[in-house]
Amino acid sequence: MRKRKRTWRFAAVAVTTACLLTSLAGTTLADAEVKMNVQYGFDGSFKAGTWTLVQVMLENQEGPDFQGHVEIVERDAQYGTPSGHYGSFTKPVVLPKGTTKQVLLEVPASYLYQPVNVKLVDEKGKVEASYSSGIGKPMENQLLIGAVAAKENDLTFLTKSSGPGIGDRVYVRSLDGTNLPERADLLKSLDVLVINHAPKEKWTVEQMAAIKTWVQGGGNLVLSGGAQYPGGAGQFTDLSPVAISGTKEVSDLSGLEQLAGQKPNVETITVTDARLKQGAKALIQSGDMPLIAWQHVGAGKVFYAGYDLSVEPLASWAGNEELWKRVLAERVVSSSIIAQSDRYDQFPYLASTAASFPNLVPSVQVMALAFGVYVLIAAPGLYLFLRRKNRSEWAWGLIPVTSILFAAGIFGFGSLERGTGPITQTLGEIQLKGQDVANVLAVASFVVPNGGEYSVEALEGGRIAPINSQRYINERSPKSQIVQSGDQQSVRFKEVDYFSSREAELTTTLSGLGLVESDLKLDATGRITGTLVNKSKLDLERTYLLLGDSAIEVGDLKAGASKSVDATYQYSAPSAGMGMFQMTRDRLINPTYSQFGLSRDIEEERRRALVDFGLLPYQMGQGELTLIGFSSTAFDLYTVNGDKPRTEMRSLVTQELNLAHSSGQMKWPLGLVRPKMIATDGDVINRNIELILNGGSIDLEYNLKQASGFVPEKAMIDLDESMFSLLEKRYFNWQTQQWDKVSGELLTALTSADLKKYMSPDGMFRVQLQGNSQLASGPFLHFPSMGVEGLVSP
Helix, strand or coil, rough: CCCCCCCCCCCCCCCCCCCCCCCCCCCCCCCCCCCCEEEEEEECCCCCCEEEEEEEEEHHHHCCCCEEEEEECCCCCCCCCCCCCCEEEEEEEECCCCCEEEEEEEEEEEHHHHCEEEEEEEECEEEEEEEECCCCCCCCCEEEEEECCCCCCCCCCHHCCCCCCCCCEEEEEEECCCCCCHHHHHHCCCCCEEEECCCCCCCCHHHHHHHHHHCCCEEEEEEEEECCCCCHHHCCCCCCEEEEEEEEEECCCCCCHHHCCCCCCCCCCCEEEEECCCCEEEEEECCCEEEEEEECCCCCEEECCCCCCCCCCHHHHCHHHHHHHHHCCCCCCCCCCHHHHCHHHHHHHHHHHCCCHHHHHHCHHHHHHHHHHHHHHHHHHHHHHHHHHHHHHHHHHHHHHHHHHHHHHHHHHHHHHCCCCCEEEEEEEEEEEEEEEEEEEEEEEEEECCCCEEEECCCCCEEEEEECCCCCHHCCCEEEEEECCCCEEEEEEECCCCCCCEEEEEEEEEEECCCCCCCCEEEECEEEEEEEECCCCEEEEEEEEECCCCEEEEEECCCCCCCEEECCCCCCCCCCCHHHHHHHHHHHHHCCCCCECHHHHHHHHHHHHHHHCCCCCCCCCCCEEEEEHHHCCCCCCCEECEEEEEEEEEEEEEECCCEEEEEEEEEEEEEEEEEEEEEEEEEEEEEECCEEEEECCEEEECCCCCCCEEEEEEEEEEECHHHHHHCCCEECCCCCCCEEEHHHHHCEEEEHHHHHHHCCCCEEEEEEEEECCCCCCCCCCCCCEEEEEECCCC
16 A cells, blocks of 8 residues: 655653543643533543543633534644554534533543643634643553442442452542443443442433443442432342342341451441342342342343442441452452553554555556566567558657556556445454344554545444554554544544555444354363354354363354364463464464465465454453354445445454353363453563563462352462473462462462362462562463362252
């Protein structure tokens, strides 16, 4: 593709302050008739890799009626953000005299990693008010809780529940109907949402739907009971782990005392009379009635507390700190644990791959044929013609004319082949979450032959933001404007060169794609058998099953087709030469080589970019069983100038599958139980094929209760491998709530007595690896894996 090149210019930005937990530092136009106040995220808090709200409060008390738009623009728009996002975000606004209005704009979180200006601009382009911010920084290794309560400080006791598995600090942000997003993806910065009372401002139907979708996609919701239950948590009875029938007084609070380690400061409390739903679990009971319970809902969790969390004196009880630390630490993991692996940083690479249009360049065969015809006409053809006419002097004119005519003919032929309309390519990841829920995160590249200015609009209520695919080679960001109006978002690309491309991120949720169904079963020998049935609308190619640290090949699986699986899991000891990600990556891509090295086949390049983007190492193997494959099935995700363009689409498709288990004595071999990274501290580098600890530490969590009714009796771990020899190893002691330094046999096997200390009641086992600041642990460090044996009740 032809791109306008820019001269690399180095820029130095002096940063004096950066706000994390309050609104980003900024200044407002002092003499403006319209007053403006700006706040980012949830009271200034947001997470990496998400879309974030920018709340702009406008007050027009003295000025005339106003009509125009709110605009957010980079203060220094030279290269855009680390993720490649660039451009200005705008939203129209009408502000009559004497009114106050809140305008909500949505931006990628990485857009706030740079200084930005927020402006109120009238129809003539005059700036009526402005706000300048400093550099924003996402939360790292910290838990963010959204609280719907009667008073802003009702649930501040939750800020004291920080600790291993939760984060260094916990922040509580007050929410109600005025600042709760109406789209689920805008809730992704929240780790937990607590609904203690009815909101001050009534929820909209869209806000309630957003909460439910957010939970289904992996959010953590806490519903509290008591007298205020009907107007608050009672709005989500379909998600609750309990069924409610009125309120009552209870005096048996021994369960609270046992979990918190101290006696409550009250004798009785008012609770909602509750009964567990099927599949839910009680953490604390008063007699046979649950006081605290929880259950899985989709990929998320819903918790129930039977009493009003803000009622005194229980709200001031010192035991709340330990109580909620125990409840949350075992079941909630902060979404900001790995800022180093924010895959938004990989957008430019994915975008540059999407910008490679093989069909816009004639094939080698066509070029060779055209050159051969030209040589025949320009050499012997013209010679014979001029000799017959006996006018050799004409050669001075006929030769260049022939060249021009051939060039014009080739250009015209190419134009007919390409057409005159826009041409697009899309590369992305599709996560199949349910029959009617498929999350899409993609990058699209657009070519409009005549260039100039054109508009791309996201469909299906999706999001769109331009990406600078040339950021890594110092290409200056092009000009663009992102327009938000209601649920519709579009990008206006400006000053586009003839036949050059522009790229954009696309995020949306598709319905009706279906799922791949399976009846796969694991036996005590590590053998996996069963059938996969593709009941989705996607034709899958190069399909694999990720199980533990291995990949089982399935092959192509077209829509409606089925495949039998019969494979035995084989443990592979960690190798310092190649990481799990690299080995699986090569199997998925199946790279080809020529005498000159790695082949540059375009389909192979696409697969490589998709795997690097969609399968970050800390995600691999975390699900019990994950299906992955490629698909070329295309969907309408956008229009160009109001029309659906010709498009190609390549997707990496992922879906978590359930794995059935035998009853009786059961064994999950070493390597099948993979960790989740739940915290990082200090100098930690987590890349696609390596993990390096230079004085930093990582906390890993393993779920040893691999099946319902399973009681672990002993466990295996491979921390004795040589690659871990330079690291200090610790296990989290759930009895003392402290990290214990371990060595010797504990690095390979744990007995039933060991598990009583190091495994939580829910089966969680935590490992901390501490690097040596003087001795780098080196590249290709694997996450250690585990195995477990025990009894599964029928």
